Amino acid sequence: MSGSRTLRVTHLYPRLMNIYGDRGNIMTLRHRCEARGITFELTELSIGDAFDPQSADLIFAGGAQDREQRNVAQDLLATKADAIREAVEADVVLLAVCGAYQLFGRFYRESTGVELAGAGIFDLHTEHPGEKTKRLIGNIVVNWEGQTIVGFENHGGRTHLGPAARSLASVRSGNGNNGTDGLEGVVYRNAYGTYIHGSLLPKNPAFADHLLGLALTRRNGDAELAPIDDRAETRAHAAALSLKP
Amino acid sequence: MNPRTIAAIFAGKAAGRASRLFGRGGGTAIAGLAALRLDSAIVRDLVGQAGAGTIAITGTNGKTTTSLMMSRIATAAGLAPLHNRSGSNMMRGVAAMLVEEASLLGEIADPATRIAILEVDEATLPEIAREVHPKVIVFTNLFRDQLDRYGEVDTVARSWGTALAREQLPNAKQQGSPPTIVLNADDPAVAHLGRAYAGRTLYYGVEDTSVSVDAIDHASDFRTCLDCGAELSYTATFYGHIGHWRCATCGNARPTPDIQLTRVVLGDDSTSMEIALPAGEMRVVLPLTGLYNAYNALAAIGGALAMSLARNPTVTALEGFSAAFGRQERFAVQGRDVHVLLGKNPTGLNQVLRTVAANGGQKRILFFLNDGIADGRDISWIWDADYEIVQPLTDWVLAAGTRAEDLALRLKYAGFGDEIDAERNTATALQRALDATPVGETLHIIPTYTAMLDVRELLATQAGSSRFWEDG
């Protein structure tokens, strides 16, 4: 094990994309690093700030309201999308939740038929079926790599994966990407997209460590993550398994 | 009265009585639904009899307290309120209250002295405005609350704007001019409603920046300008996105309030307020704590002004005020002083935590987190609330409620320790909290809405006496 390890995290639009307690994801990454003596460095980027693809080991972006998502979408394409794509191709870890998950796809089609271009990092698109169609709201449990991920979903858009995309998980209870094909989220290289908040990472410690492991391997060639006290995390995860969808 | 209305009142009264007789909860909703099913215009017809007019009060936080303040002010001014005070603030709750107040012939007694004070759910406001065309509408604030039920706050803001635009149309003015709107100048989403409004507006706000906080809360919902989308800047923040805001890009800024809180001192048990009004000054010692209650009082003063109620009864009613059901109550139980403070969304909870922390001393806190429909099923908001505020002062804490395990995890992250117990049984949690509190000392209970109902019932049966007790 190397002497001192560091994890550099970039949080995109922390003030504009913060609707579903996504701060909990950053708190979890910090806690799970610091409990293991790994230095945690956080950079926050907002509208107008450029992103340096060499500067981060892990990129996080959360959910936003529609109005703010439109501002963010413009800025993302103008100032950051190319650099994020470059970073993802170089195996930097990316976690995009909810609104950011949609923005990082190829396009978002509004119910009026208008298409908004996305960052094109994931081979997927999202369609909004119109205000008359039910939002997909509720507790969700998915099967992931022989384990479970738990949380809450709340989205009007239906996301469909393209041929080059691999889903993150299969839905055990809840709706997932579109409520029909039983799939949830997306994986491309070390980039992950999902609708699950709740917050996502606090009560899914295995998934949080999976992301940390990928980022630390890439940066330090050393993925060793010593066990830490996960009693409260495990208990919250177990309780969420039996919630009604 | 037409026969349809009379049948609806009969059905509503019968349904309400049956539901009370069988001890079923939700009696008000059942009575209201039964009446509305037979006569959809019943609310309009009965409210229309109130000689002093109708005032509607809406917003995310504070509408129950502000409505109760309005009701006390109206009573002190010699009026008899028609007030849906049971917290049933959707159309059916308003209908149920009116059916109860009406005679079987569809008449409200002594109509000249009646004032309708309607606490209205934020999503129901457009429907109420269309039905009753209130003389005054008071808007408290707009925060994230139950995203799973209302959708995004923007959706609510838009629906309010649409409702007000409709009230300005000539065919909506069946009762004369469009409503006077009373707006919180410090909330950009609420203040925005006055920008294009042709009717009368009254803004209220806090001028005294000594109560501002250093940083914007994590729980801040309107960070961008509603006109141009640029990020707002603040010279003072009071809580959430409430403060002295302006947009550097388009120049849109906080309006100068007509009702200004020029000086405020937040005490342990009361709040002393100096208020500048369009005509003169007012001093009030409000027997409630927390800046959010000062805002509620400003909203009620604005409502009273807009309804042309006199100033002396306003001061008298506010100074003699006791808190609304479960919002801020105190019970004497097993020799302990138990404070219950409702905390149901991140901004409201942060205000409560600041209020608890402001009084100093070591705290024992029992938190409840429920995920019932009335609480909001999505509990992710706890990650945006700043439980850290009270952590350094707390020497005993317990996580309770239907989502106790999630809450315990959040408290772990706030530094309360790795082994916070999670207790799902309300009675057990309460007894453990009482046992952990020495006799003569204070226990703080901070529940979400449905947990408040449960814990309040347990406390009320055990309470020997209580200092803040709801009358009536």
Ligand SMILES: [Zn+2]
């Ligand atoms: Zn602007």
